[in-house]
Amino acid sequence: MRNNSKHFVIFITIVSFISCNNSSDRLSSISGKEINITDSIKGVDSLKKFIAPYREHIEEVLDAPLAYNPTYLNKNDGKLNSSIGNLMADVAYAESNPIFNKRTGKNIDFVLLNHGGIRAVMSKGNVSRRTAYEIMPFENQIWILELSADKIKELVAYLAKNKTAHPISKQAQLVLNANGTVKSFTVNGKPILESETYFVATSDFLANGGDHMDFFKDPISKTDINYLLRNELIDYFEKIDTIKAGIDNRFIKL
Known part of the structure; x- marks a missing residue:
């Protein structure tokens, strides 16, 4: 508990019974008493002992090495795309597309996530489940x-x-002119066609207009594959030995 006292007010209701021809319950008064609860209250040792083995097991599972990351990754190491953002978008594609294809017979065209959703860096060294929870809590x-x-x-x-640097998977490429206008946008090397529709994987937060991505609202169709982005990261880490990620040209300005 924090040092600052948390105050709970216990209201004691005193009910007065007044006798009359037809007896009824009436609230006559309300009084309150403040009780301070602080960190001076000791924990129950028996409860701590009971929880300890479960906590230790959870810690072991979270910290068990799944893969190795040879270099430091963070979301601010590039201007319009980042090493960890590229990794997350590519992982989302790699883990989501087989499920989507099996259900619909179609393929995801590309992935778009949000820069603010990346909540931690990925340090050099072993990568664990805890790493995934830190990056995507x-x-x-x-x-x-x-x-x-x-x-x-x-x-x-x-x-x-x-x-x-919103994470975009490598299937898409956006190139801006020096003045910031769009020079080109391609999906799998092809420009957008008016007659086509496109399948974009994203988070449910963004799909509902988070980060003002209103273009995701009212799609032609929506497929929820019941897969947490964090779990996709964990499953990917379990499949590989060494992580490969870096800045590239998927979103650049000339």
């Missing part, structure tokens, strides 16, 4: 949204205006 699910070409154009305009 939120219970964000991956959704795949089917968007029209017009919605994709809104997405591109948003990225160009904000000029923030």
Whole structure:
């Protein structure tokens, strides 16, 4: 508990019974008493002993090495794309697409996440489940949204205006001119076609308009694959030996 006392007010209700021809309960008065609860109250040793083995097991599971990261990764090491952001977007694609394809027979076109959702760096050394919890502490699910070409154009305009290193998977590339206008946007090397729709994987937070990504609202279709982004990271770490991530040209300004 914190040193600052937390105050709980216990209200004691005194009910007065007044006799009359038809007896009834009436509230006559309310009084209160303040009781200070501080960190001076000792814990129960027997409870601590009971919990200890479970806590130790959880710590062991969280810290067990899953993979190795050869270099320091963080979300601010690039201007428009970052090493850890690229890793997260590519992991989301790699783990989500097989499930989506099995359910629908279609493929995800690309992934877009948000820069602010990355909550920690990835240090050089062993990578564990704890690493995934630190990077992604939120219970964000991956959704795949089917968007029209017009919605994709809104997405591109948003990225160009904000000029923030929001994680984008390597299937997409956005190139800005020196003045910040859009030079090109391609998906798997091809420009956007008016007649096509596109499947974009993102978090449920963004799908509901988080970070003002309103272009995700009212999609043509939505597929919830019931997969936490954090769990995708853990599953990916378990499959590989050494993490490979870095800054590239998926979102750049000339």
